[in-house]
Amino acid sequence: MKILIVDDTKLSRAMIIKRIPDNVKNSSKIFLGTNGREAVELYKEIKPDITFLDLTMPEMDGFKALEIIRAYDPDAQVYVVTADIQAKARERIIALGAKGIEKKPIDESRIVQILATIQ
Template sequence: MKILVVDDAKMARKILVKNIPEAVKEHGEVLQASNGQEGLDLYKEHKPDLMFLDLTMPIMDGFECLEKIMEFDNNANVYVVTADIQQAAQDKVKELGGKDVLQKPADPEKIKNIVLEYLKNE
């Protein structure tokens, strides 16, 4: 299983990666990117099973990144993890094809459950 974590804040990426179950990290691959452009490039190269995406980032923000990923792969499983959980942002994420919006800092249980859900489908 491949998971892509995209956030410009190193600490935020670290927290997300920490909450991914060890078994997944051992037998799969966890990729990281620090802006939307890098995230998009890595997505195209690796086609991860699951992606966690920040919204506010330099170079390319999460909305644009999500939009371009969905154009590339309309079955992408993208969860947005952001401090901006205003309704407008949530609606836009859903409209673009994001699975869900999680508030930062991400709840460890939620992250774990999302990962396990996709692991089952392997």
């Protein structure tokens, strides 16, 4: 499995990685990005099985990155992991085609549930 994690903070990326079960980590390739532009570039380059994407990032935010990724691949499995859980943000994320919205910090049981839908 190829997993793409995009967040501008190193701690947030590390928290998601930490919550991925070891058996999945050991059999997967994990790719990291720090902004929306990198999310789009990496997505097109590696075609991940799943993407965990933050919203608030420099250069290009997660909304725009999600829009571009979904236009490029309508079947993209993108989960937004964010501290912004306001109703308007949630509506926009769903309208852009995210598979789900997870509040930071995402917990391990939720990561396991999400990954089970991909495997």
